[in-house]
Amino acid sequence: MKSVLRVPRRWHEEAMRRLEEYLAQGGTKPLLAACTASGKTEFAIRDACNFFNNEGGQLILVVAPTVNVKLRWVTDFRNAGFLATADIENREIRQRLEHGEPIKEDVEVIAVTYGQLASPQAMTTDGWSLFAEYARRYRTLVIADEVHHADDDEAYGQALTAVTAHATRRLALSGTPFNSTGGALAMCDVDIDVDTTGRPIRRVKPFYTYSYGDALGDEDRPCRLVEFGIVYGRAELTYESLVTGQTFQRLIDLSRQRKDDSLAPLLAANGEYLTTLLSEGLSRLDTMKRHHQRAAMLVVAMDRDHGEMIKGELRRLCNNRDRNRYRTELLLHDTEQVHHRIEQLPHDDTDIVVTVRMISEGIDVKRFRVGVYASDYRTRMFFIQFVGRFLRWQEELDESQHAILIIPGHVELITYAREIEQMVLDSAIKEPGEGPGPLDPKSRLIDRESEATAQEHWARGQRTPESDQELVEQFFTENPDLRGWMPLSVAVRILKATGYHGSTRSGPQTPPPGDPHLDWRRRNNKLAGRIVMRLSRRAGESRRSTELFAYVHGVANQRVGIRTMDGIVALDVLMRRVAFLKTWWLALLANHDAKLEDLPE
Secondary structure (H helix, E strand, O other), rough: OOOOOOOOHHHHHHHHHHHHHHHHOOOOOOEEOOOOEEEEHHHHHHHHHHHHHHHHOOOEEEEEOOOOHHHHHHHHHHOOOEEEEEEOOHHHHHHHHOOOOOOOOOOOOOEEEEEOOOOOHOOOOOOOOOHHHHHHHOEEEEEOOOOOOOEOHHHHHHHHHHHHHHHHHOEEEEEEOOOOOOOOOOOOOEEEEEEEOEEEEEEEEEEEEEHHHOOOOOOOEEEEEEEEEEEEEEEEEEEOOOOOEEEEEEEEEEEHHOOOOOOOOOOOOOOHHHHHHHHHHHHHHHHHHHOOOOOEEEEEEEOHHHHHHHHHHHHHHHHHHOOOOOOEEEEEEOOOOOHHHHHOOOOOOEEEHHHHHOOOOOOOOOEEEEEEEOOOOHHHHHHHHHHHOOOOOOOOOOOOOEEEEEOOOOOHHHHHHHHHHHHHOOOOOOOOOOOOOOOOOEEEEEEEEEEEEEEEEEEEEEOOOHHHHHHHHHHHHHHHHHEEOOOOHHHHHHHHHHOOOOOOOOOOOOOOOOHHHHHHHHHHHHHHHHHHHHHHHHOOOOOOHHHHHHHHHHHHHHHHHOOOOOOOOOHHHHHHHHHHHHHHHHHHHHHOOHHHHHOOO
C-alpha cells in the first residue's frame, strides 16, 4: 500500500476532486498549474499512490527538466514506499529489448530527464519509442514535471507525445504553463484565443490552478512573501565606426521605461550600477542574518565571465565592509560535481551563490532569502523561475519570514513583478520580445559608463509610496530588533492599522530632545514588537504577524481605554500602556503559554 507520509494540504484535496471530475468526463491531458513551492510534487505522488492502489498501476515514468530534479523525485517516491530509480540508461533499455529481457524488473518508478527521453539513443525506426515500450507493456502513469519545456513542435514535446500515446494515465505539472516559442505544450489541452490585433494565441487549460496569491492566503503556508527592491540606472555607450572611424553615443536610461533598452551595458564589469545592485543585496543579507544566521543570497549572472567578475566584486565589497566571514561560491554547469554541490546547499554554510542558469526549477534551497537579478534575460519564464527559488516556506522560521529580491528597474521586469501574484493564471503562450537585435556590425563598442540613479521598494507587485517607505524606515530606526524580521509590506499595514504617524508626516525628521510623548510611543512600539516575536514562536500559533501586531496593539488600547495610539494621547495613558505591555512581555518570558486573562488589570 503506497502512501505519502504527511497530511494532505487543503488545496491538494480540492485539486484531487477536480482531477477525478476531469478524468470522469473523458479528459486525457490533465495539467496542474501550481506556483513554485506550493507542493506540486507531493500532489503528483498522491495521484501515483491512487493509481497503484486503486487502478492496478504497474509503473510511474517521471520526466524532469534537470538531473537534480530527477534525483529529488526518486527520493520523494522512495519516502512514499515506492521502488524508484534514476540510474537507468538508454543503451541498457535497448540491449534488454534486443535480447528479449524484462525491461522493468522490480522497479516501480523510473525518473528520466527530457534530454534523456528525446536523445537519439531513445529513437527507433518509428520515432521516440524506446520509452514508449514501457507504456505498451505496463499500466503506466507518465508525470511530466515542468511541462513548459515540452513544446509540441520541438524534440522534447515530440518525444513526450510519442511516449504518452500508449500510457494508461498522464499528469502534467508546471508553475509557468507557457513557453517562449509560440507553440503549444505537449500533454496539455489548449484553447485558441485571439489577441487585440486579431492574431491567434494558444492558451493552455489546467484542470486546476493554484496561484501565488492563493498560496499567500492559505493557512497551510506553502509559500513565503517575496518583496522587490528596484534599482534604476543609466549607461552611456560610446561606439566607433569601423568604416569612418567616427564615434557616436547611445544612452540607456531605465527611468524612461523603454522596452528595447538592453540590460547588458548596465550590468557590465566595473560599473557603478552593478556595484549598487550587489551592495544592496549584501545589505539585505546582513539584515536577514540578524534573525536567520543561515540565510543565503543567490545572484544570477549573464555568463561565465560575468559570474567570475561578480564573485570578485562581491569579495571586494565584503572586504570593505568587514564581511570576510561570508563564503561565496560560483556554480556553473561544468563545475566539478556541480549536481552534488547543489544538493548540499540546503545543509552547508555557503552564504552567497553566484550562478548563470544552474539554480533553476525544482531546486529546493529554502534558506535563500535574498536574490540579486544581474542577468540580461528578460523573459517572463526566466524571471518567474528565478523568483520561485525564494518562495519555499521554512518550517523552523516564524511567520514573519520573507525574501527580498533586488532587480533592475527595466519596464519588462517591473511588469513581471506586478504580475507575480497571478503568475500561473497568466498562461498565454505568446511571450514578449527580447528587445532589439545586435547593433550595426560595422561599429564596435569602445567605452561605457553606468550609474545607479534611484531605488524603489515593491511588495507583492505593488509599489511602496515614498511616504510609506520613510514612515517604515523611521519605525525600524526606533525598533531596530524588528528590522529584517518583519517584511516591509507587513510593517506598512501594521503602522496604518495602529495609527502610527512617526515624524515624517509633518515637522522635523527626528524627534526633538526631551519630547516625552514621542519617547513613550517609541517604548510602546518596541514592547509590542517584542510581544509579537514571542507570540509568533508559540507552538501551534497560526496567526500571521500582521494579525498579531493588530491584536497586541488592540488589546493594549482596550486596557488603557483609547481607540488608537495617535499623536494626541495623554502622556499618562502612554505610560500606563507601556506598563501593561511590559507586564505582558515579562509574563511571556517567564511562561511561554501565559494567558492574557492572567495578567493584572
